[in-house]
Amino acid sequence: MTTTLITNISELTTVDPERRVLHEAAVVIEDEQIAWVGPAFHAPAADERVDVGDRAMLPGWVDSHTHLVFAGDRSAEFEARMAGKAYAAGGINVTTEATRTADDAELSGLVRSRVNEAVAGGTTFLETKTGYGLEVDEEARHARLAAAEVDVVTFLGAHLVPKGIDPDAYLASVTGPMLQAALPYVQWADVFCETGAFTEEQSRTVLQACAEAGLGLRVHGNQLGQGPGVKLAAEMGAASVDHLNYLSDDDVELLASTWESWDATTASGAPGTVATCLPACDLSTRQPLADGRRLLDAGVEIALASNCNPGTSYTSSMNFNVSTAVLQMHLSLAEALRAATLGGAAALRAQDTVGSVEVGKRADLHVLDAPAAIHLAYRPGMPLTHAVWRRGQRRL
Numbered sequence: 001m002t003t004t005l006i007t008n009i010s011e012l013t014t015v016d017p018e019r020r021v022l023h024e025a026a027v028v029i030e031d032e033q034i035a036w037v038g039p040a041f042h043a044p045a046a047d048e049r050v051d052v053g054d055r056a057m058l059p060g061w062v063d064s065h066t067h068l069v070f071a072g073d074r075s076a077e078f079e080a081r082m083a084g085k086a087y088a089a090g091g092i093n094v095t096t097e098a099t100r101t102a103d104d105a106e107l108s109g110l111v112r113s114r115v116n117e118a119v120a121g122g123t124t125f126l127e128t129k130t131g132y133g134l135e136v137d138e139e140a141r142h143a144r145l146a147a148a149e150v151d152v153v154t155f156l157g158a159h160l161v162p163k164g165i166d167p168d169a170y171l172a173s174v175t176g177p178m179l180q181a182a183l184p185y186v187q188w189a190d191v192f193c194e195t196g197a198f199t200e201e202q203s204r205t206v207l208q209a210c211a212e213a214g215l216g217l218r219v220h221g222n223q224l225g226q227g228p229g230v231k232l233a234a235e236m237g238a239a240s241v242d243h244l245n246y247l248s249d250d251d252v253e254l255l256a257s258t259w260e261s262w263d264a265t266t267a268s269g270a271p272g273t274v275a276t277c278l279p280a281c282d283l284s285t286r287q288p289l290a291d292g293r294r295l296l297d298a299g300v301e302i303a304l305a306s307n308c309n310p311g312t313s314y315t316s317s318m319n320f321n322v323s324t325a326v327l328q329m330h331l332s333l334a335e336a337l338r339a340a341t342l343g344g345a346a347a348l349r350a351q352d353t354v355g356s357v358e359v360g361k362r363a364d365l366h367v368l369d370a371p372a373a374i375h376l377a378y379r380p381g382m383p384l385t386h387a388v389w390r391r392g393q394r395r396l
Contacts, residue, residue: 004029004392005046010371011056012037015342015356017266019334027057029363032392037357050394052367055386056375058337059357060124060364061318062344065242065276065305068114068128068150069142071107072098074311078284087224087285091311092132092160099132104145111149114308118316123306124364124390125345125354129190130182131156136173140181147185152348154188154218155179158198158206171202175209188239188348189215193229200228207236216349222246223287233273234258240303240347242276245287247294256298264301267342267351274347276303277339279324281313292339293330303343304336319376319384326377333374363392 005028012025014037026043028036036044077091099107111128118126128150133139139157146153157174161167179189189210193203197220207217216239221229223243230251233241241255258272277290292302304321307313318340325336345355354362368375369386376384388396 001031002048003035003046004048004050005043006050006052006057006365007040007043008051008054009040009057010054011373012357013056013058013337013373014358015059015338016358017268025057027357027365029389029392032363034357034359034361034363037359052387054371056368056370056373057357058122058366058368058373059341059355060366060388060390061122061340062125062342062348062350062355063118063123063306063308063316063318064127064240064303064344064347065278065307066126066128066316067131067307067309068111068126069107069130069146070095070099070132070310071102071110072310077311078314081285087287087312093163095310096132096134096162099142100138104141107142108145108148111145114316115149118306118308118318119388119390119395120385121317121319122366122385122388123316123318124366124388125348125350125362126150127152127154127188127348129154129156130186131159131190133157134159134162136178136181139178140185143182143185152188152350153186154190155182155186155210155215156190156192157182158191158203160192160197167202171205174206179209179213183213183215187216188218190218190220192220193232194220194224194227196224200232203228203232204236207232207238211236218242218347222251230254238273239271239349240274240276242305242307243278243281244275244290244295245282247291252294252298252300255295255300259299259301262301264299267346271301271346271349271351274303274343275300276305276347277325277329278305278307278313279321279329280315280317281307283324284312289329292325296331296335301343301346302339303347304340305344305347320381323377323380327380333377336377337373363389365389
């Protein structure tokens, strides 16, 4: 058993039930967990001592929505979109073709390098999805490779119907042999419920099959226009519905109703369906930014996530997403920090394990090269990550 005292923390944003922001603080790590949090002058002795030089500390980012298992490049598509071409879901097929040609060693290396990039930016808990295999053996392979690199894996066989495949036959594969092949490696299931991808009826079929197989549920919804994604997520008890660029009043009310058994002040009780906002993706696709302010005001817990993928959000920078949320989505700094940490953890139902700096939680910590967390928005785009601990081990 090894203990490490991290001290000389100028500002510690805990995101704990009291939402404390401590000054002249310290944290003690014992193996993989946080063992003590408080004023530096009261800190207990430890085996090791790390002085972070009067810098700010936060919980590590929890990135609850990524697509890291891919090969190939779609920069030409991005360039065309920036020149005015509309975004459509079909670009997924381009990545699918490239990813299928990558062998295990190449694909694992690509995923590992993306995880390392995310960790270097302060992300300490990562979800990623399948969805660029779109056939039984490939989806299982991608799930297996992802499980070795990230914290949580989501089955997204229902990402898109591949070109030349009958939709009914593909749906039968997703809910049958493909699901069963991926099942040993995944904890969640997702569906792209959107124009050009899967209808409400098809999406419900996928989610029902995955729930019966014991997986938690998530939904891609309301990205390209008004649609049934929010309604379906609430109906099925999904842990999150992600994108949410187009919301009706009924959608917001429905999401809020799922949070009636949750105490937002203490972050306790039964969490509802988290509204996951993906601002980097919104900017890349030139969609309206998800209305996180409206959702928060309605009593909905929100998450911020990177949606790192090759077509619509090729970044894992949670720093960027947090600064965008403050500067353009009208969130306060405290709201944005919570959404990128505890909100993401709630979206993965991991809020009792990660997402805040509390005794007993996993020692996932992010030190900024700044005296206060507001520098994330005050100095947008600057490389502000100074040090990272993940599972109690220093990674940067």
